[in-house]
Amino acid sequence: MPRCGTVALAGRPNVGKSTLLNALVGEHLAIVAAKPQSTRVPVVGLLTRDDAQFILTDSPGLLEPEYPLHETMRDAAVRAIADADVVAYLHPLAEFPAPPFVEVARLAHAPRGAVIPVYTKADLLAPSARPAVRPSDGVVVSAVAGEGLAALLGALGARLPESPFHYDPDEIATQPLRFFAAEFVREAAFELLRQELPYSVACAIEEFRESASPVYIRATLYVERDSQKGIVIGESGRTIKALGQAARAKIETLVGQPVYLDLHVKVLPRWRRDAPSLQRLGYAPS
Template structure:
């Protein structure tokens, strides 16, 4: 009998959830940034290994909400935890031991799914500082080096229900390409824009013509204020051009073909604090 189930990757912002998802799938699906709170919506990655199909869900970091977008992110993370068959609870090895997930997530009771604690970023811990992690404590990984992944898969497999596969074993994603296109524009914004500006950026795909060669994509980059619009466009359009080039390369790599990407910058005032805007951008249900 085969096994198949949902494994949520949960934890504080910036602990390496998206990096781990990508390492497990072997593809850059989820956006990654040294800045915290880069993931706003769950990203699903499929991995079928022998008799087991893992449906991994990368979730937003568990944080204390300061505005409506944060509330939607926290709600998405909690839904991910509630709906999973197994929870991979990520925490940096440098901060061993991890506090209980219920405490971090402010849950009233224990989640129903079993929890596997995953100690991340092992490569940045000096051997002399390395804590003794017992098997019962969790699994240690260094996703950037691909270390510990087999042990993690073995630990998670035990918690997945016996079930037929839900997806074709050849598939690695469930979300449409336009979702990834919007996410990759956002990832480019995290790379190229400074300080708080990436947090004011949201992306909406206006047009996506997959049949054409190159694939034609028109997207709107939203910011919250007029002054931000000027910065995102840059002198003589320099910044938005660089952003478009970076995003186009990322989308082309995922699609395996050429892409024409047209970006427009618009202001959606205070969208992070405005429920209808969050709904329109797909952040709130």
């Protein structure tokens, strides 16, 4: 009997959840940023290996909510954890040992699925500086160096339920291309905008014409204040142009075709704290 089930990648912000999802799936699906709190909604990646199908859910970092967007992020992470057959609990190897998962996730009780500690970013430590991690402590990985991924899949796969596959083995994603287009605009914002500005950026896809050549995408990049709009546009439109080019290149890689990205900037005041705006941007269940 094959195995198939859901694996939640969970942990504090910035521990390397999205990078690990991409390394396991072998495609850049989830956005990655040097700054924490880049993932706002779960991203699902599929991996089918021999007789096991992994439905991998990259979840927002577990944090103490400070405003309504944070609350939607935490709710989404907690839901992904509750739904999972197995929880991969990511924590940097440099901070071994990880505190108990229920404390970090602030859960009232242990999740239904087994929790496997995964110690990340192993490449940042010289071999002599690495803590001694026993197999019973968890799995050591480096998504960047590709270390430990086979062992991780072995540990996760052994805990998946016996079940027929839920998806075609060739599929790698479940969310529509327009979702990834909006995410890649945000990833470009994390790369090109400074300080706190990426946290005020959201993106909505207004039109996505896949039959057009090049593929036509009209998108709105939202910020929270007029002053931020000025910075995002930049002198003579320089910043928004660079942002659009970076986002377009990322979208083209996933779509596999040339893309025309028609990107506009608008102000949506205090959208991070406004329930109707959060809903409209896809951050809250409607």
